[in-house]
Amino acid sequence: MSDAKLQTVLSALPPVTRQLDALPSNGxxxxxxxxxxxxxxxxFPLPPIIMQSAVAALKCQYLYPDDDNISLREAASSTYGVSRDQVIAGNGSSELLGLIYRAFLAPGDKVAMMSPGFSFNRKLAMIQGAEFLEIGCQAHSLPMEQLLSGPAKDAKFIMLANPNNPTGTFLPISDIERLVAQSDRLVVLDEAYVDFAPDHGLRLINRYPNVLILRSFSKSYAAAGIRVGFGFGHPEIIGRLRNIQNVFNMNVIGHAVGISVLAHRGAYxxxxxxxxxxxxxxxxxxxxxxxxxxxxxxxxxxxxxxxxxxxxxxxxxxxxxxxxxxxxxxxxxxxxxxxxxxxxxxxxxxxxxxxxxxxxxxxxxxxxxxxxxxxxxxx
Ligand SMILES: Cc1ncc(COP(=O)(O)O)c(C=O)c1O
Missing domain, CATH: 3.90.1150.10 (Aspartate Aminotransferase, domain 1)
Structure with a gap:
């Protein structure tokens, strides 16, 4: 394609896309x-019993994976004691982060994240044309004032990771519960690292409709290359995310490993x-x-x-x-x-x-x- 034609094609793209650099190939x-x-x-390697389920799943290579990740969602619902309508399964939790930004933000909207935080969020907000508010957070306390009455008050959702990345710090769940109870915004609680922490926030989803919890099997269950993640929340929120999810977003190995991990968490x-x-x-x-x-x-x-x-x-x-x-x-x-x-x-x-x-x-x-x-x- 000539340079002039490429410039014409690029200039016809939406402004947000034009702001993005073309990624160079990595070394x-x-x-x-x-x-x-x-x-x-x-x-570490997968525990042998989980590895066996991954290998066995290869025999299903000619089939599409379960529609809507139903068997994996059912397994998660019984392991974590929630209904299957409260669960979405993702190709890693980063897929679910992408869905949240797509579903809940329009250009010009605001989203707030505790800072420093997981920088992928900044990019997701930018792709939506949203304003990304980084709210400075002390290691051991949430800036409640700023979240409830400061600039973040109008954010469509508040994003916080617990334990946080890149600091590794952990906030008591009671502090997060106070925020969820007092805020009328969706609070997305990213628990990618929670299995290394002393507590977790899953109990909040049955108490509050405005909390959405993300989990990952990449960190604590040694499955980063297999891509398994979950979201837990109110069926009205979860159902909207499932509605815009790609068909067959996961694969048969991800399903088999996810179900097996859920059955054998003690093996870790x-x-x-x-x-x-x-x-x-x-x-x-x-x-x-x-x-x-x-x-x-x-x-x-x-x-x-x-x-x-x-x-x-x-x-x-x-x-x-x-x-x-x-x-x-x-x-x-x-x-x-x-x-x-x-x-x-x-x-x-x-x-x-x-x-x-x-x-x-x-x-x-x-x-x-x-x-x-x-x-x-x-x-
Ligand atoms: C805080 C946090 N959330 C989500 C993710 C995404 O994890 P995955 O997509 O592998 O589940 C990461 C990965 O580093 C992370 O640090």
């Missing part, structure tokens, strides 16, 4: 030599204990290296790097040692990295690399070596 996928601690996956007890134990061990070890770590109730840590360099410098330095961690350029997070909690060997490799880098920054300058403080020029 080559990191090879198996990388220790991947940047997207909060759970690195050791997995979850490992992650919580490692979370504490790595918190202490990082603190000894000069990091300041936010106490986490999720499967990752937000760590403020030692004085001298910023988070992106550390991310790059770790990557050179084949360790991948996340960095966010957002205000307030420039001096942090986010590190997923993986297997013990992965965390040992991360701590060894972090120790190495921290050590190299404090060793006095010598021939061929940069002194502390000048290392950021390496970026």
């Amino acid at each position: 080559p996928a990191p090879d198996g030599n990388f220790v991947k601690l940047n997207t909060n996956e759970n690195p 007890a050791e997995n979850h204990k490992h992650i919580k134990d490692e979370r504490e061990r790595v918190t202490v070890a990082l603190s000894q290296l000069g990091f300041s770590v936010t106490p986490s109730r999720a499967n990752f840590l937000l760590a403020r790097v030692p004085a001298g360099q910023d988070g992106s410098w550390w991310q790059a330095a770790l990557e050179r040692q084949k360790i991948l961690v996340a960095f966010f350029p957002d205000k307030g997070l420039e001096h942090c990295i986010r590190v997923s909690i993986g297997a013990k060997e992965q965390m040992d490799a991360f701590l060894a690399a972090a120790g190495d880098i921290a050590g190299s920054l404090t060793v006095p300058s010598s021939k061929g070596r940069e002194a502390s403080g000048s290392a950021s020029s390496l970026r």
Whole structure:
């Protein structure tokens, strides 16, 4: 297509689409030599009984999956003690986030999110042409005033993750219940990391029509590549989301694994204990290296790097040692990295690399070596 014709085609697209950049292809996928601690996956294999159900599902490869995810929704309804009309199943919870933004926001509408929060929400709001209000939230309390009578009062819905990403902090469910009770807006409570936390908010859905809870099997049930997520809420809200969902949004393996996980959640007890134990061990070890770590109730840590360099410098330095961690350029997070909690060997490799880098920054300058403080020029 000629450049002129491409420009004509692009200029005919809606303004929001024109604002989006065409994504460049990502570089080559990191090879198996990388220790991947940047997207909060759970690195362990599926328990054997769940793996068997995944393999068995391959025999149904010629069939479309269940219409409306009915068998998976029924399994979730009996496991979690809700009616099946209160459940929607998604190709990961990110599919459900996308449906919520599409269903409940028109161009010019407002949506509010606790900040810092899961940045994918910002993009979803932008695609809808909505105004995205980021409401600063202290680690241990909700800004009730701002949510109930400030600019967020007119938001179509309020989004909060508990435990929160990227901080890992956890708010008591009683605080969230106070917000849900006092607000006349929909409150979307994203519980992607809740299985690593001390409590959850599912009980709220039978008390309030204005709460919608999201769950993911990517983090606590080691199924990120299989894509299973759920939404729980009032049938009037859930039914509207199901109404705009793509047909056959999940596949037969996702259904089989989802149903099997629901039947065998106990098979993950050791997995979850490992992650919580490692979370504490790595918190202490990082603190000894000069990091300041936010106490986490999720499967990752937000760590403020030692004085001298910023988070992106550390991310790059770790990557050179084949360790991948996340960095966010957002205000307030420039001096942090986010590190997923993986297997013990992965965390040992991360701590060894972090120790190495921290050590190299404090060793006095010598021939061929940069002194502390000048290392950021390496970026
Ligand atoms: C807070 C939060 N919500 C939702 C998701 C999406 O998870 P998935 O689509 O894998 O279920 C993530 C993924 O990182 C997340 O951090």
